[in-house]
Amino acid sequence: MFILHGYCRAVTCLNHWLAVAASLLVFVMVGAIAYEVVARYFFDAPTVWALELSTLLLGPYFMLAGPHLLHTAGHVNVDILHSKLPARLAGWVDAVIYPLIAVICVIVIDQSIPVAMNALESRETSFSAWNPPVWPVKVLIPVAFLLLLLQALAETWGAIQRGLKSGPDAGTEALS
Amino acid sequence: MSSGLVLSLMFASLLLLLLSGMPLAFVLITLAVVFTVVLWGSDALVLSVLQTYDVMTSDVLLAIPLYVLMASVLQRSGIIDALYRAMELWFRRLPGGLAVGTVAICTVMAAMTGIVGAAVAAMGILALPSMLRRGYDEKLALGTICAGGTLGILIPPSIITIVYAATAQVSVGKMFAAGIVPGMVLAGLYMSYIVIRAMLNPDLAPRAASDEVSLMERLASLKSLILPTLIVFSVLGSIYTGIATPTEAAAVGVLGALVSAALQGTCTPANLGAAAMDTLRVTTMIMWITIGAKIFVSIFTGTGGADSLLSFIDNLEVNRWLVLLAMMSILVFLGLFLDEIGIILLCVPVFMPIIHAFGFDPIWFGVLFLITAQMAYITPPFGYTLFYIKGVLPEGIGMGTVYRAILPFLGLQISALVLFLLFPDLVTWLPDQLSQRLTH
Amino acid sequence: QENPEVSWRMQALWDAGTTPYEFEQKFVARVAELTDGKFTIRLFGGGQLVPSSGAFEAVRGGAFELMKTFDGYEAGAIPAFAFTSTVPFGFPESDQYEAWFYERGGLDMAREAYAQAGLFYIAPTVYGQEPIHATFPIHSLDDIKGKKGRFVGLSSAVMGAFGVSTTPLPTAEVYQALEKGVIDFADRGDLTANLEAGLDEVANYVIVPGFHQPTTATSYVANQRAYDRLPDAYKAALETAAREISVSLRQHIVAQDAVALEAFEERGVNVIHLEPEVITEGRREAVDAWRQAAGDNELAKRVLQSQVAFMQELGLLD
Numbered sequence: 001m002f003i004l005h006g007y008c009r010a011v012t013c014l015n016h017w018l019a020v021a022a023s024l025l026v027f028v029m030v031g032a033i034a035y036e037v038v039a040r041y042f043f044d045a046p047t048v049w050a051l052e053l054s055t056l057l058l059g060p061y062f063m064l065a066g067p068h069l070l071h072t073a074g075h076v077n078v079d080i081l082h083s084k085l086p087a088r089l090a091g092w093v094d095a096v097i098y099p100l101i102a103v104i105c106v107i108v109i110d111q112s113i114p115v116a117m118n119a120l121e122s123r124e125t126s127f128s129a130w131n132p133p134v135w136p137v138k139v140l141i142p143v144a145f146l147l148l149l150l151q152a153l154a155e156t157w158g159a160i161q162r163g164l165k166s167g168p169d170a171g172t173e174a175l176s
Numbered sequence: 177m178s179s180g181l182v183l184s185l186m187f188a189s190l191l192l193l194l195l196s197g198m199p200l201a202f203v204l205i206t207l208a209v210v211f212t213v214v215l216w217g218s219d220a221l222v223l224s225v226l227q228t229y230d231v232m233t234s235d236v237l238l239a240i241p242l243y244v245l246m247a248s249v250l251q252r253s254g255i256i257d258a259l260y261r262a263m264e265l266w267f268r269r270l271p272g273g274l275a276v277g278t279v280a281i282c283t284v285m286a287a288m289t290g291i292v293g294a295a296v297a298a299m300g301i302l303a304l305p306s307m308l309r310r311g312y313d314e315k316l317a318l319g320t321i322c323a324g325g326t327l328g329i330l331i332p333p334s335i336i337t338i339v340y341a342a343t344a345q346v347s348v349g350k351m352f353a354a355g356i357v358p359g360m361v362l363a364g365l366y367m368s369y370i371v372i373r374a375m376l377n378p379d380l381a382p383r384a385a386s387d388e389v390s391l392m393e394r395l396a397s398l399k400s401l402i403l404p405t406l407i408v409f410s411v412l413g414s415i416y417t418g419i420a421t422p423t424e425a426a427a428v429g430v431l432g433a434l435v436s437a438a439l440q441g442t443c444t445p446a447n448l449g450a451a452a453m454d455t456l457r458v459t460t461m462i463m464w465i466t467i468g469a470k471i472f473v474s475i476f477t478g479t480g481g482a483d484s485l486l487s488f489i490d491n492l493e494v495n496r497w498l499v500l501l502a503m504m505s506i507l508v509f510l511g512l513f514l515d516e517i518g519i520i521l522l523c524v525p526v527f528m529p530i531i532h533a534f535g536f537d538p539i540w541f542g543v544l545f546l547i548t549a550q551m552a553y554i555t556p557p558f559g560y561t562l563f564y565i566k567g568v569l570p571e572g573i574g575m576g577t578v579y580r581a582i583l584p585f586l587g588l589q590i591s592a593l594v595l596f597l598l599f600p601d602l603v604t605w606l607p608d609q610l611s612q613r614l615t616h
Numbered sequence: 617q618e619n620p621e622v623s624w625r626m627q628a629l630w631d632a633g634t635t636p637y638e639f640e641q642k643f644v645a646r647v648a649e650l651t652d653g654k655f656t657i658r659l660f661g662g663g664q665l666v667p668s669s670g671a672f673e674a675v676r677g678g679a680f681e682l683m684k685t686f687d688g689y690e691a692g693a694i695p696a697f698a699f700t701s702t703v704p705f706g707f708p709e710s711d712q713y714e715a716w717f718y719e720r721g722g723l724d725m726a727r728e729a730y731a732q733a734g735l736f737y738i739a740p741t742v743y744g745q746e747p748i749h750a751t752f753p754i755h756s757l758d759d760i761k762g763k764k765g766r767f768v769g770l771s772s773a774v775m776g777a778f779g780v781s782t783t784p785l786p787t788a789e790v791y792q793a794l795e796k797g798v799i800d801f802a803d804r805g806d807l808t809a810n811l812e813a814g815l816d817e818v819a820n821y822v823i824v825p826g827f828h829q830p831t832t833a834t835s836y837v838a839n840q841r842a843y844d845r846l847p848d849a850y851k852a853a854l855e856t857a858a859r860e861i862s863v864s865l866r867q868h869i870v871a872q873d874a875v876a877l878e879a880f881e882e883r884g885v886n887v888i889h890l891e892p893e894v895i896t897e898g899r900r901e902a903v904d905a906w907r908q909a910a911g912d913n914e915l916a917k918r919v920l921q922s923q924v925a926f927m928q929e930l931g932l933l934d
């Protein structure tokens with residue numbers, strides 16, 4: 001029990017901080033694009049890197065935040081039925097949904113590792129005028145889904161606890 | 177397995193899984209994975225990775241975090257609430273004035289971006305709290321934003337329009353021109369509806385306490401228009417004078433919002449951090465849904481989900497108007513659960529030869545298509561807009577409310593569709609003017 | 617022995633409904649015809665299963681067995697592909713480029729490049745130039761110095777060498793960027809596609825031949841495992857059909873280009889035919905950029921060496 005609880009806290013905490021770090025990337029995107037606009041319009045000197053850099057950051061930006069959103073229920077759902085369920089039953093429904101998400105993660109990880117390895121082995125670049133490496137973006141796919149898998153397992157444990165718990169305030173407890 | 181069976185199975189299981197309360201993004205991926213393994217072969221699972229990668233590196237979707245950040249900064253800096261206070265003072269004789277003003281802001285937003293997710297999320301962040309705080313009916317407020325947020329599909333610039341033009345092989349410029357009048361008509365319909373509803377039931381849209389507002393006070397409130405207007409001008413101005421592409425203009429808008437916040441003295445690290453987290457949350461929600469939708473569409477196509485529908489249309493030998501009606505129905509039906517770009521890639525190549533054979537104008541048909549796309553974005557249960565807006569809802573408002581909120585606006589869209597079906601000139605007049613100007 | 621029924625999926629490079637897609641329909645029909653209807657290929661439009669640039673990984677993973685692709689998409693992973701797809705200032709005649717494939721070992725080198733990824737290169741489809749659309753007249757390479765252009769891949773590097781500020785805008789934004797003056801000139805698609813997209817409304821000059829893409833090769837590529845399982849007769853059918861399509865699509869484009877150019881002129885666009893010397897001069901300068909793109913990749917260098925040698929043979933380079 002203690003180990004499980006510690007695992008949940010650690011994973012949730014890790015994903016929280018990754019999301020906070022990722023949230024700052026948007027300022028880099030804004031800065032790069034604004035620089036591009038100024039350089040091109042006022043100095044007639046467009047950069048080869050600004051748009052591509054912003055595009056390359058987009059993936060890490062939202063992929064790394066995906067697991068955190070699973071914890072904060074930020075991935076939207078249809079709550080018409082779910083919100084009317086008694087707390088314990090809702091807990092058991094969640095205890096089915098989260099493992100299903102975990103299975104999906106395992107499948108995507110399994111599928112994405114070869115793609116990531118191919119990119120890594122060839123040190124794949126974008127082949128543009130700037131020609132930055134793009135393999136890190138492909139490598140990020142299994143990494144992000146691994147983080148999501150870890151979070152889904154943590155949420156499963158939380159859901160089971162809500163399912164087992166009795167009393168009026170069951171289901172409101174969150175791990176954070 | 178027959179394509180009709182695949183279609184019904186997918187539709188039914190999508191409904192079922194959604195009702196379980198599983199997040200939409202994972203509902204779509206789960207179904208796609210199951211259908212891949214059962215109907216295609218596990219080798220095709222790699223498509224899920226490739227679609228994910230495509231969304232991760234999409235230069236088009238880059239506009240989403242930028243517009244959402246612009247909205248978050250403006251909201252957190254109090255600028256938007258000041259704007260609504262001014263609207264409240266000036267529009268207090270107009271029933272539903274704030275909602276009408278919101279449609280107007282949506283129309284301006286539509287002229288900045290064609291990415292529905294960006295517009296709806298931004299408007300949800302900007303307009304919803306301000307309207308709710310003033311006692312507006314939550315359904316009226318939600319419906320206004322969802323419907324208004326989809327105006328960007330018709331009003332240029334618009335990515336969906338560009339994809340349609342490329343697939344149907346018609347001029348992007350003419351398609352853009354063709355969307356302007358219908359877009360304005362739709363905005364007008366929304367506004368009229370709001371005014372009429374508010375007149376019939378003033379509780380839906382409470383007005384500011386009247387009389388005691390002096391002219392001086394009203395004039396003073398105009399000050400709050402300055403900053404938002406400057407931002408609108410910097411974004412639209414940079415697009416229409418060629419300083420920036422629509423995506424880049426979003427970054428210009430963020431800078432404008434930051435400067436405005438600084439002038440208000442609200443550009444604090446705490447506000448910025450909070451705005452950044454808001455932006456991350458909304459963008460992440462939209463992007464993961466996009467990933468799910470793209471994977472789902474490719475599996476749906478690869479397993480022949482729509483084959484029977486499309487071949488049915490291909491072999492239909494009846495009156496041209498019936499064929500048109502059948503095509504529109506298919507678009508609306510597929511729009512229930514597929515994303516718009518997917519529908520374009522799937523249907524337009526099948527429909528175009530039929531359109532040409534019957535002598536319909538592909539530009540006019542394109543506008544009808546874009547209106548059905550707007551409908552698809554807000555039709556329950558899978559209207560993507562409804563999910564985007566739910567992502568920015570305050571506590572206590574559920575999906576059921578959103579679903580009910582949207583119905584009257586869906587009705588308005590349907591009447592617009594019928595209107596343009598009956599009076600094609602409303603659509604074709606402007607692009608015809610354009611081509612005449614170009615050839616003389 | 618009776619040949620088995622085989623059914624494959626294939627994704628085309630272009631959207632369903634476009635002219636090149638129609639030729640892929642002819643391709644699969646021809647394959648079926650050559651195999652007594654036993655080898656059927658179910659065709660999907662570009663982007664329907666996976667974005668065209670992702671088809672490589674999809675076929676490699678076995679999601680579908682066959683694709684029409686543009687090798688250049690993968691040049692960042694396999695540099696040789698920069699030269700088997702399109703070379704800025706490269707072979708001016710499609711016959712010359714196709715001859716490199718069939719007479720100077722190009723086909724074998726392309727197969728070698730794909731083999732390392734578990735893919736089998738069946739054959740190229742070779743056709744001519746794609747135009748440049750500009751808001752200003754271009755008569756010599758001096759005219760583009762200091763201008764803003766939209767180019768992607770190897771051509772963006774080569775254009776950079778000629779003093780162009782290149783920006784890699786998405787295809788979908790080309791129209792608007794030209795209209796608003798965000799860029800001064802751009803490459804996009806072939807003449808007919810660009811005409812249909814209405815580029816005449818936003819750019820007053822069409823420059824042919826487009827030196828950034830004087831000739832183009834797209835390719836039929838199959839999953840190696842799936843290919844190995846085919847009876848020899850089916851393999852031959854694929855190659856035969858591919859070679860037929862290469863000729864017929866190329867000739868179709870030649871005829872269609874003339875129609876499109878006339879339509880552009882009718883709509884008031886100035887069509888500028890560049891003097892051959894301009895291209896020849898550019899080619900001499902472009903060689904350095906080619907060598908840079910090949911880097912120290914052994915296969916890429918070999919491919920480039922063989923193309924340069926053939927160009928010298930043909931008198932295109934000194």
Ligand code: NA
Pocket residue numbers: 285286287288289290291327328329330331332333334
């Ligand atoms: Na728009």
Ligand code: NA
Pocket residue numbers: 511512513514551552553554555556558559560
């Ligand atoms: Na829908």
